[in-house]
Each structure stands twice: as C-alpha cells, then as structure tokens.
Amino acid sequence: MATAKLKVTQVKSLIGQCEKNRKVAKGLGLTKIGKTVTVENTPAFRGMIKKVIHLVKVEEANE
Numbered sequence: 001m002a003t004a005k006l007k008v009t010q011v012k013s014l015i016g017q018c019e020k021n022r023k024v025a026k027g028l029g030l031t032k033i034g035k036t037v038t039v040e041n042t043p044a045f046r047g048m049i050k051k052v053i054h055l056v057k058v059e060e061a062n063e
Helices: 019-028 045-051
Strands: 005-010 037-040 056-060
Touching: 005 045, 019 045
Parallel strands: none
Antiparallel strands: 005 037, 005 056
C-alpha cells in the first residue's frame, strides 16, 4: 500500500520568525516563498507542519 503524500507550499517569509520555526521549515525543505515540497503523510511530518502552519499551505498530493 502506497503511503499518502502532502504538498507543502511556503506562503509567508521566515524573516522575523524564531530560530525554531526557521529550522523546522528547513527540515521540511522550504527555503523561499512559493517553493513546494512533497512529503510523506507521517506523524513526524504532520508535527513539523503543525509548528509552521501559519507560514505554509498544505494540500494532499495526487500521484
């Protein structure tokens, strides 16, 4: 069974954010506004997304 994937797009800048949020965004692979990454739908990635939800847009990936 294939695992579900999530498309995460950065919509707000990391300027002015605390260091913890910057590191979480970097861990997700986000570096600048408009960049989209596809990640596995696992509890670890969902927790990371929850920490920076105010900076990103999340969608289900259709693959």
